Amino acid sequence: MFVVFGWRSRAHKIGSGTFFCPREGGDRAYEHKEARRWFTLFFIPLIPLDRQGDYVECTSCKSTYYTAVLDAPTGASIQDVMTQAIRYVAVTMTLADGHVDPEERRVATEVVRQFANVEYTEADFSTDLGDLDSTHLVDYLEELGSILNEHGKEAVLEASIRLAASDGSIDASEIAVVEQVGRALSMSDAHVRGVMATVSDRSQ
């Protein structure tokens, strides 16, 4: 009788979820797998040996990645944070000068809808005006600032300036909110003033 023995590597699933697949450029399902070497007898794995490390596999394109790929935000989570942040900006800006006029309400709704690319009505905005606590504005913006590049941050600031101008003028209280938005996004004051100057030049 002869004995066939050897070693082979087997991977088993230790987790799963949704991630941003860099190869496909979109949100996909993944499996988190751990590879382990096994001692085999007659090709049957019998004894688990050393762990060879874990990795992430995209269930759609089968690409494998280091687990650090899971640290990147998914497209859906970026969308969520953007939507939350712009809703808070719209509410804070609208309430900054102490009164809400119909034009302001209309522009605020439009800015949120366009910026976040979501369904959002004037009724939704009215609900937000009553419900959202402006003290959370900075939290959402800081989270957004950690995701967006400079171009993305400028887009948020421009949307904020549009909101500030929606009642026909930008007063000191509204400028203060624009500056607060910029700082929370970790933009320098000079950068914020530059964007404000560009936007006001364009609208003249």
Ligand SMILES: [Zn+2]
């Ligand atoms: Zn993929």
